[in-house]
Amino acid sequence: MGNYILRRIVSAIAVMAMVGVFVFLLLRLAPGDPAAMIAGRNAPPEAVAAIREQLGLNAPLSVQFMRWAFSILQGDFGTSIFSGWPVLELVAQRLEPTISLSILTMILSVTVGVSFGILAAWRTGRPVDRLLTAFSAFGYSIPVFVIGFFLIYFFAIRTRWLPVQGYVPIEVDLGRWFVHLVLPTVALSLGYIAFIARVTRASMVEVLSEDYMRTAAAKGASSYAMLFHHALKNAGVPILTVIGISFAYLIGGVVLTETVFNIPGIGRLVVDAINNRDYPIIQSVLILTSGLYVLINLTVDLAYTLIDPRIRY
Amino acid sequence: MTISRRHLFKAGIAAGLAVSIPSVLRAQTTPTAGQTVRMVKGDLRVFDPIWTATNITADHGAAIYDTLFTLDSKLMPRAQMVGKWGVSNDKKTYTFELRDGLGWHDGTPVTAADCVASIRRWGQVHPGGQIILARASDISTKDDKTFTISLKDPLGVLIDILADLTPPCLFIMREKDANRPATEQVTTNIGSGPFRFNEALAKPGASFTYDRNDKYVPRKEPSDGLAGGKIVNVDRVIWENVADQQTALAALQAGEIDYLQDPPADLYPVIESDPNLELQVLDKGGWDMVLRMNFLQPPFNNVKVRQAVLHLIDQKAMLRAAFGNPKYFKTVTSIFGDTTPVSNDENTGWYKEDGDPEKAKQLLAEAGYAGEKVVILTATDWREGDNASQLLAASLRKIGVNAELASMTWGELSTRRASKDPVENGGWSVFITSEPDYSLGNPLASPFLLANGDKAWYGWPTNDEYEALRVKWADVESLEERKAVARKMQKLWWDFVGDVRLGKYVSPITRRKTLTGVIGMPQIVPMWNMQKTSA
Numbered sequence: 001m002g003n004y005i006l007r008r009i010v011s012a013i014a015v016m017a018m019v020g021v022f023v024f025l026l027l028r029l030a031p032g033d034p035a036a037m038i039a040g041r042n043a044p045p046e047a048v049a050a051i052r053e054q055l056g057l058n059a060p061l062s063v064q065f066m067r068w069a070f071s072i073l074q075g076d077f078g079t080s081i082f083s084g085w086p087v088l089e090l091v092a093q094r095l096e097p098t099i100s101l102s103i104l105t106m107i108l109s110v111t112v113g114v115s116f117g118i119l120a121a122w123r124t125g126r127p128v129d130r131l132l133t134a135f136s137a138f139g140y141s142i143p144v145f146v147i148g149f150f151l152i153y154f155f156a157i158r159t160r161w162l163p164v165q166g167y168v169p170i171e172v173d174l175g176r177w178f179v180h181l182v183l184p185t186v187a188l189s190l191g192y193i194a195f196i197a198r199v200t201r202a203s204m205v206e207v208l209s210e211d212y213m214r215t216a217a218a219k220g221a222s223s224y225a226m227l228f229h230h231a232l233k234n235a236g237v238p239i240l241t242v243i244g245i246s247f248a249y250l251i252g253g254v255v256l257t258e259t260v261f262n263i264p265g266i267g268r269l270v271v272d273a274i275n276n277r278d279y280p281i282i283q284s285v286l287i288l289t290s291g292l293y294v295l296i297n298l299t300v301d302l303a304y305t306l307i308d309p310r311i312r313y
Numbered sequence: 314m315t316i317s318r319r320h321l322f323k324a325g326i327a328a329g330l331a332v333s334i335p336s337v338l339r340a341q342t343t344p345t346a347g348q349t350v351r352m353v354k355g356d357l358r359v360f361d362p363i364w365t366a367t368n369i370t371a372d373h374g375a376a377i378y379d380t381l382f383t384l385d386s387k388l389m390p391r392a393q394m395v396g397k398w399g400v401s402n403d404k405k406t407y408t409f410e411l412r413d414g415l416g417w418h419d420g421t422p423v424t425a426a427d428c429v430a431s432i433r434r435w436g437q438v439h440p441g442g443q444i445i446l447a448r449a450s451d452i453s454t455k456d457d458k459t460f461t462i463s464l465k466d467p468l469g470v471l472i473d474i475l476a477d478l479t480p481p482c483l484f485i486m487r488e489k490d491a492n493r494p495a496t497e498q499v500t501t502n503i504g505s506g507p508f509r510f511n512e513a514l515a516k517p518g519a520s521f522t523y524d525r526n527d528k529y530v531p532r533k534e535p536s537d538g539l540a541g542g543k544i545v546n547v548d549r550v551i552w553e554n555v556a557d558q559q560t561a562l563a564a565l566q567a568g569e570i571d572y573l574q575d576p577p578a579d580l581y582p583v584i585e586s587d588p589n590l591e592l593q594v595l596d597k598g599g600w601d602m603v604l605r606m607n608f609l610q611p612p613f614n615n616v617k618v619r620q621a622v623l624h625l626i627d628q629k630a631m632l633r634a635a636f637g638n639p640k641y642f643k644t645v646t647s648i649f650g651d652t653t654p655v656s657n658d659e660n661t662g663w664y665k666e667d668g669d670p671e672k673a674k675q676l677l678a679e680a681g682y683a684g685e686k687v688v689i690l691t692a693t694d695w696r697e698g699d700n701a702s703q704l705l706a707a708s709l710r711k712i713g714v715n716a717e718l719a720s721m722t723w724g725e726l727s728t729r730r731a732s733k734d735p736v737e738n739g740g741w742s743v744f745i746t747s748e749p750d751y752s753l754g755n756p757l758a759s760p761f762l763l764a765n766g767d768k769a770w771y772g773w774p775t776n777d778e779y780e781a782l783r784v785k786w787a788d789v790e791s792l793e794e795r796k797a798v799a800r801k802m803q804k805l806w807w808d809f810v811g812d813v814r815l816g817k818y819v820s821p822i823t824r825r826k827t828l829t830g831v832i833g834m835p836q837i838v839p840m841w842n843m844q845k846t847s848a
Contacts, residue, residue: 036727038359040366040480042748044760044770045731047366047438054496082358083517084500093516152563164564165555262555262564264519272518272556275694276358277724 005298012294019290020072023283024065033057034081034277055081068283078280080273087284090269097167098265100177101257102250104185109192110243116193117200117239118227124205132197139194148187148260155183165262184261188254192246199242203235210234236307244300248293348548350828350845352572353561354838356554357521361498363435363481368836371480375539375837376523376550377418378484378504381409381428382476384834386538388654388751390476393532393540394423394485394505404467411458414530417487418509425460429453430491432462435483437495441474441757442483444787469790470757478539478836479752479759507531507543507841508550523550523840536842538834543841546830550840562823565590571828571845574838575820578637584823592821594641595833598652598750599819601645602635602701603761603812605772607742609733612687612714617680619810620663624676625708627668628816634704635697635818642818645750648762648806651817653754654792655799660807674712687716688736690744692723698745701815705745730771744771750817751835756783756802764811774811 035052036043052058056067071078077087120132156164162183168176207213208231216230255267266285273281304311354372359365362374383393392398396412415423429452436442451463462471475483485491490499502510507529511522531542553570555561558577564570566587576584576592584590606613606622613619632642645651646661663669687709691702702718709716719741721729726744734740748761756762760770764779782802789795822838824831830844 031728032722032724033728034724037724038365041723041727042746042760042770043366044440048727048731050496051364054494080517083360084498085517090517093519149559149563152560156567157563160567164567164569165560166553166564166569259556260560262553262557262560264516264554268556269518272356275722275724 005302008294008298008301012291012298015294016287016291020069020283020287021065023286024068024279025061027277027279027282028061028064032277034279037276038082068280072284072287077284080281081278082276087280090281091266091285091288094264094266094269096169097263098251098254098258098267100167100170101181101184101188101254101263101265102247104181105188105192105250105254106243106247108185108189109196109246112189113193113196114200114232114239116197118204118232120197120201121204121208121231122223122227124208129201132201136194136198139190140198142190144187144191144256145260147190148184148257151183151187152260167263167265180263184257184263187260188250188257192250195246196239196242200235200239203238204231207231207235233307237304240300240303240307244296244303248296251289251292251296348845350547350550350572350840350843351553351570352550352574352840353553353555353564353570354572354574356518356556357552358517359498360500360502362484363438363486363495364498366438366480368480371478371482371836372838372840373510373521374482374484374504375506375839376508377502377506377510378486379415379423379506380476380483380539381485382472382483383539384476384478385540386834388538388754388835390472391537391540394428404469405464407462407464407471408455409460409462412532415505416528416530417505418503418526419487421487422457423485423505424457424488425454426457427488427491428485429460430488431485432483434486434491434493434495435481439474439477439479439481439483439758440760441470441477441755444468444757445471445474448787467788469788470786473755474757477755477758478834479749479755480836482837505529507545511549519554521552523552524548536832538832539837539839543839545841546844550843565823565825568825571825572831573823576823578641581638581821589825589827590823591826592823593831593833594819594821595831595838596749596751596835597819597833598650598835599641599643599817600747601650601750601753601817602631602698602745602747602815604705604743604745604815605730605770605812606810607733607740608766608773608775610735610740610742611685612680612682613742615680615682616809617676618682619813621673621676621680621682621712622709623663623807623810623813624665624669625673625712626705626813626815627666627708628664628814629666630668631701631704632816632818635701635815641821642816645814645817648753648803648811648814649756649799650750650753652750655754655796657796657800657803659800660804663807668708670708670712677712677714682714684715686736687714687742688740689716689718690726690729690741691718691720692726693720694722697818698747701745705743733773745815747818749835756786756799761812762802764806764809772812774809776805776809776811779805779809779811 035055035057036048038051039048079086080090116132120129123129152164155162163180166180168180170177213230216226254265255271258265258268270282270285355369357369357373359370360373362370379394381394382390385391394411394415395409397410400407411423417423432452436446448464448466448468449462450465454460486499487503490501493499507526508523509526511524514522525545525548531544534541536542561573562576562580565573584592606619608614628644636642643651646664647656649655689702689706691699693699706716706718729741730744732740736742752759763769764774764776766773766775779802782798786798789798827846828843830842832839832842
């Protein structure tokens, strides 16, 4: 187990290094000039040139890359080209909203999605199964911004029950933190509920048709025991895989939700940085995100051993 | 006593509800605190208003810094930090004395040395400031509160330049900040203005907080434009960066924010139908759309082809395509804009209500146009400009021009427009941009009014006779003399067609009716004078 974890950590570092090189080259080869954006829309060419020189953007690509790589190795992720703020400080500010939203979304999605999946599998072919299958198709097909604006219209503008937008840090006010995350969590969860429900249903249907389930039923096991003690545990590996992938995807994929509900998270930080060509932010966040992906995948792999004793590393 | 999981679960839910219900109620009743104004203005990315010329940074500068001079509502220069000033009989030495009570947010007093260092730094980047530095023989302090600008030759527009609102404006910084080169950003955010920047609450990309500077001593005169007393009536102003305009409008409707800058035109009907909201045009001059042509490459190196475009353009059609609502746009025929004191009608016979395609065709034939490719750079992330570019391409094709659109982001356009190469090698022929109408009234500050070839703005127009008149602008003192020079300059400009104007538009802001007293001026939206009443 120890060797396995060590190998995965080494491979994570290699992945992060490759991401770093790839992102650096991609950004520099793409058109666009941060100096022109800093100088302003109608700034004279000499003002743009002076800023470009001051930012070191006139240096050869190899020199720029080496400077950046050495800084990263020393733990210095640089500063924003625009604001001059340390990138790690900016990332730290944005982590809490994204992680809060992701965790609440996963809690809601897993709770509801797995429940719906089990219910649909238990009642395969019956109206409740068809209803939940239709719901899954609906939830999976509707873009998050459509759901988002729908929720805003009814629950924030019409009824004024919940705020339209914004984020309150958990340490400032737990209640307001929760209230501000209700609508984005619901909007974001719908797709994940649908996805997890479909996978859970498929996995459970397969397990429920196994011989040992018939044996359990013949021995007089209750429905509860059959579903939760026998079937769910055996159907758990694919469900856990999907949850892991979803969580990893959420960390980097909440940008639309963050935009619609104006949540200052990592997704918006990256999108704004891409629009502005703020190279240090984009490079650093993508490297850190890739590391997080690897970490989540590793955690999921290790979790397999808890639900399936046959799996050993 | 044992606690079952079920009990623990119930207790947890009860505790969560108890904590969150008061917040739910707050969300319904008082989303915005009484003396806090929440504004959505855009994304403040750069803090140094000298390092960048963007308007949002100029707004930030106007909040935390102060200026020596500024403009009143009639766009006339008035003293702000300066208490007394005078000019010598030979008009070569200006003496300025700071008024009493000026202090930095760090508690130290503002000195003449701060002003001298700030003028020198700003003079490196502001076109008018460059003229002052070039003409100055000495800029130095006399004592803690007094400094002088000594000139080699008189400069009639010196006070106008010091008061200019075209970013980068002359915001006075501490000497130790202003001693940095203008190409390095100052990020200390310590000024002497009516608001203090709250560093602890700053969340770049998300929100910035400005607190009232209780130690600020305003001028005694009543507020007039950006001049007069800067009275702050609220405790705090928070700039929220809401990326999605629909969300921002929903937040405004729900009372979570008080002010939304530049809502998209397609949302105007929604705003107008909401009894709690109001559209207001703050900058009545607005922005002029300008079509820049590349003088260095065919076919626009030929004056006849440029004249053909001038005659072709149907400004109203362009403005309709770009903005839709005629309430907020207007045709413009003066190179000095529509609302500036030097705007005039000299040599504007080319203007026709629907354009003149036949005349354009004739001029193209006279030019000997032989189907050279015309590449129109268009930024798809500036919807209005992109719409106008699409119509321009169609109009050019109709008169037989081989026009091709090159779609990109504004960032990419900013890079490509610097290329002087032929279109086959990544160059360009035409792009559309916009410039504040106010700025066009000052040919010393606006890069759009240069015609000095390689030193001119993108497109690099050249005309020596025009340039000689433009340089003379710095020496004339009275408005009447400037008007006369302006007419001569415009006559020449429309003959050699330095650029083509597509009309002007104004962008109203939206605010809740509970927020009043927002000052309407070109370029800058100040935060003093605002008042907020409860709904």
